[in-house]
Amino acid sequence: MAPDGIKRRGQRAWNDGFADVASNPKCDDVAFIGAVIDHAIAEDGADPERVYVIGVSKGGMMAYRIAAELPQKLAAFATVLAAMPQRAAYAMPETALPALIVAGERDPFIPYSGGKSFVTLWYTAPSLGMEATAAVWRKLARLAGEPAVEHLAATKGDSTRAIRYTWGNQAEEVQVSLLKIVGGGHAEPSRKKRYPGLFSRFPGRQNASIEIAEEAWTFFKDKRRKPPSEAGLERNTFAETL
Numbered sequence: 001m002a003p004d005g006i007k008r009r010g011q012r013a014w015n016d017g018f019a020d021v022a023s024n025p026k027c028d029d030v031a032f033i034g035a036v037i038d039h040a041i042a043e044d045g046a047d048p049e050r051v052y053v054i055g056v057s058k059g060g061m062m063a064y065r066i067a068a069e070l071p072q073k074l075a076a077f078a079t080v081l082a083a084m085p086q087r088a089a090y091a092m093p094e095t096a097l098p099a100l101i102v103a104g105e106r107d108p109f110i111p112y113s114g115g116k117s118f119v120t121l122w123y124t125a126p127s128l129g130m131e132a133t134a135a136v137w138r139k140l141a142r143l144a145g146e147p148a149v150e151h152l153a154a155t156k157g158d159s160t161r162a163i164r165y166t167w168g169n170q171a172e173e174v175q176v177s178l179l180k181i182v183g184g185g186h187a188e189p190s191r192k193k194r195y196p197g198l199f200s201r202f203p204g205r206q207n208a209s210i211e212i213a214e215e216a217w218t219f220f221k222d223k224r225r226k227p228p229s230e231a232g233l234e235r236n237t238f239a240e241t242l
Contacts, residue, residue, distance in 0.1 A: 003032070003033065003036050005025070005029065005058070005059075005062070013025050013058065014029050014058050014059065014061065014062040015027055015028070015029045015030075015062075016029075016058055016061035016062045016064075016065055016085075017061070017062075017064070017065040017068075017085060017088050017089045017090045018061065018085040018087075018088070018089070018124070018125045018127075019085065019087045019088055019089040019125070020085075020087055020125035020126070021124065021125050029062060029065075030065060030066060030069045030070060030090075033053070033062075033066050033070065034070050034073065037051055037070075037073050048073075048225070049075060049224045049225045049226075050075050050220075050223075050224060050225070051073055051074055051075055051225065052074065052075055052076050052077065052078070052216075052220045052223070053066050053067065053074060053077040053078070054077065054078040054079070054080070054216050055078075055079055055080070055082065056079075056080040056081055056082070056188055057080070057081050057082055057109075057110075057186070058082070059082070060079035060080050060081060060082025061079075061082045061083070061084070061085070063077050063078070063079045063082070064077075064079060064082065064084045064133075065088075065090055067093060067097050067099070068088075068090055068091065068092065068093035069090055069091075071093065071094075071095035071097050072095070072225075073225075074097055074225065075098070075220070075223045075224055075225040076097060076098035076099070076100070076219065076220050076223040077097060077098075077099055077100075078099070078100035078101070078102070078216045078219065078220070079099075079100070079101050079102065080102040080188055080189075080212055081102065081103065081104060081107060081109075081110055081186050081187075081188065082110060083103075083110050083114065083127035083128050083129065083130055083133045084127065084128045084133045084136060085125060085126070085127055085128070086114070086125070086126040086127060086128055087125065087126070092136070093136065093137070093140060094140070095140065096137065096140040096141035096142075096174050097137065097140075097141075097174070098168075098173075098174050098175050098176070098219070098223050099134070099137040099175075099176045099177070100177045100179065100215070100216060100219040100220075101130065101133060101134050101137075101176075101177070101178050101179065102179045102181070102189065102212065102215070103130040103178065103179070103180055103181065103184075104181045104184035104185050104186055104187065104204055104205075104207075105180060105181060105182050105183060105184055106183055106184060106185050106204055106205070107184070107185055107186045107203070107204060108185060108186060108202070108203055108204055109124070109186045109203060110127060110130075110186065111127070111129070112129060112130050112180075113129045113130075114126070114127055114128050114129030114130075114132060115127070115129075130178065130180070131178065134165075134176055134178045137176045138167050138176045141167075141168065141174045141176060143167035143168050143174070143175075143176055145167070147165040147166050147167045147178075148165070148166045148167075148169065149163065149164070149165055150163070150164040150166070151163055152164060152209050152210060153209060154209050155191065155208040155209045157208075158207065158208045158209060159183055159205055160181050160182060160183040160184045160205045160206070160207040160208075160209075161181075161182045161183065161207075161209070162179060162180070162181055162182070162184075162189070162207055162209050162210055163179070163180045163182060164177060164178075164179050164180075165177065165178045165179075165180065166178075171222040171223075172222045172223065172224070175219075177219060179210075179215065181207045183205055184204060184205050184206070184207050185202070185203050185204005185205050185206070186203035186204050187199075187203060187204050187205065187206035187207070188206070188212055189206065189207035189208070189209070189210045189211070189212045189215075190206065190207075190208070190210075190211055190212060191208050191209070191210070191211050192211060194206065194208070
């Protein structure tokens with residue numbers, strides 16, 4: 001399923017939990033997504049142990065909120081070109097989940113190092129850096145130490161390159177993976193769907209060495225939702241993990 005945010009001022013938007021964005025809709029999108037998941041299980045035969053959420057840009061910000069507020073419904077989640085807020089309208093997550101985070105190093109909208117972009121000063125709020133965002137989920141999962149690092153093969157003519165950092169060495173267990181697109185902008189990585197014309201320059205370079213849907217499925221496919229007692233995922237407050 002591919003639910004969409006409410007239409008507001010001619011554009012689709014999510015109540016993604018950035019407390020300082022006054023233009024965000026006030027609807028309960030967490031309850032909406034929860035109802036979509038429940039319907040898929042009850043009416044469409046979806047496996048309740050294999051529910052995954054992925055979102056791009058504002059949809060990715062919403063995916064973080066879903067992971068924080070509805071972890072009991074998810075087996076894993078992924079975000080693309082999105083970070084968590086510095087000041088959130090929701091409580092920080094308490095339950096570890098497998099997380100795939102895809103980020104452009106030169107994203108003009110969502111700064112890789114965090115903060116607020118001058119390009120979007122009037123409608124965004126400060127975000128955590130991408131590595132700090134990944135650290136939230138690593139600390140919850142108690143995945144300390146150095147990650148496994150993989151440099152993905154670059155496509156000929158591609159000026160970007162992808163580096164995958166993964167904490168956790170078992171695909172069927174909790175992992176946190178940060179896929180950094182070096183030189184990449186606010187552009188969804190894809191070999192098949194290339195941005196046309198000027199869009200290949202702004203909002204930044206598009207990586208062509210991976211297909212994001214395939215990357216997400218590779219990460220998701222072995223993950224199953226488990227009770228905390230079975231998975232060894234103790235619930236922790238965000239403050240306790242720092």
